[in-house]
Amino acid sequence: MRQNSFSIEYGTFLGKVFYVFAIFVLLLLVLTCIMMSDISRMSAYTYNSIEKIPHNRTGLLLGTSKFVSRNKINQYYLNRINAAVELYLSGKIDYIVVSGDNALKSYNEPRTMRKDLIKMGVPQDRIYLDYAGFRTLDSVVRIKHIFKQDSVTIISQDFHNERAIYIARHNGINAIAFNAHVPRQDFFVSNVREFFARLKCLLDVYLFDSKPKFLGDSIEIGGENISPKHAQLHENTSAALQKTPEIRVDLRRDPFVRDRDADIFVPAGIHLK
Numbered sequence: 095m096r097q098n099s100f101s102i103e104y105g106t107f108l109g110k111v112f113y114v115f116a117i118f119v120l121l122l123l124v125l126t127c128i129m130m131s132d133i134s135r136m137s138a139y140t141y142n143s144i145e146k147i148p149h150n151r152t153g154l155l156l157g158t159s160k161f162v163s164r165n166k167i168n169q170y171y172l173n174r175i176n177a178a179v180e181l182y183l184s185g186k187i188d189y190i191v192v193s194g195d196n197a198l199k200s201y202n203e204p205r206t207m208r209k210d211l212i213k214m215g216v217p218q219d220r221i222y223l224d225y226a227g228f229r230t231l232d233s234v235v236r237i238k239h240i241f242k243q244d245s246v247t248i249i250s251q252d253f254h255n256e257r258a259i260y261i262a263r264h265n266g267i268n269a270i271a272f273n274a275h276v277p278r279q280d281f282f283v284s285n286v287r288e289f290f291a292r293l294k295c296l297l298d299v300y301l302f303d304s305k306p307k308f309l310g311d312s313i314e315i316g317g318e319n320i321s322p323k324h325a326q327l328h329e330n331t332s333a334a335l336q337k338t339p340e341i342r343v344d345l346r347r348d349p350f351v352r353d354r355d356a357d358i359f360v361p362a363g364i365h366l367k
Contacts, residue, residue: 133292136256136263140271144184147272150247152315153178153187154237156258157194157203157227160210169277170251175207177274178249179214186272187247189220189315191237193227203227222315230254230291231298232306234261234269239306241313244268251276253288257295264299 141147155178162168181187190211194203204223212218222241227233237243248258248271255271262269276284298304 130292133256133260136259139259140252140255140273142273144180144186147186148270149186150245151188152243153181153190153247153249154233155190155192155207156230156233156250156254157192157207160206173274174249175210177272179211179216181272182216189222190216191222191224191241193224193233195228196225197228222313226308228307230258231261231304234258235265235306238265238267239309241315243315247272250274253284257292261295
């Protein structure tokens with residue numbers, strides 16, 4: 095009888111633990127969904143129309159691999175290059191910071207992007223290289239702390255732009271973005287990958303308080319255009335960055351906010367071979 099009583103009490107205890115755990119998981123899921131929706135709300139700061147996007151002195155072109163396989167160009171790369179060129183030629187940005195991965199000697203996203211931008215008409219002295227843009231957070235935070243830009247136009251695909259703007263505004267950067275065309279054949283895969291990227295973004299921002307891998311001396315946009323490789327010589331420490339006030343998102347009052355353009359930008363008349 096005593097053993098049966100213990101079993102009943104133990105079972106009741108486990109049931110309560112499971113119930114509390116289930117409630118915790120449910121609340122965590124609800125909180126995650128709310129925060130995910132906050133990232134999606136950054137679409138209010140993105141533009142599809144060259145005519146409607148405001149002017150910013152500097153554009154931040156987020157890097158990606160040029161090729162997806164041997165001799166097959168990455169359409170995400172191509173469309174980002176086209177978008178950056180169109181912004182510059184239309185007078186919507188004056189300088190372009192190309193930020194990407196250069197972790198290996200054989201792989202250099204910034205240099206590749208610079209070559210293609212120059213081929214398409216962007217002057218070399220208007221392009222600055224950030225070799226330490228290993229991920230979106232690094233690229234966005236470094237635009238403020240290395241290149242000293244408090245306002246910037248981010249250039250990537252729409253889903254990527256929303257996440258980049260979220261990181262930017264959390265770090266006190268007044269960011270807007272121009273949406274490069276999304277290849278429709280990769281739409282599903284891109285959205286699945288972006289879901290997990292946004293989860294990691296939330297962990298970086300709210301749990302880990304992540305910082306760029308490398309910082310270094312500042313580089314003046316519009317000054318002497320030197321190679322910023324030295325900017326990644328000093329590994330970042332937790333004390334290297336002071337906490338920057340977050341830019342609060344108020345969709346009713348922010349002067350940059352407007353209804354998202356209904357049209358989808360497809361670069362016209364500019365092609366990279």
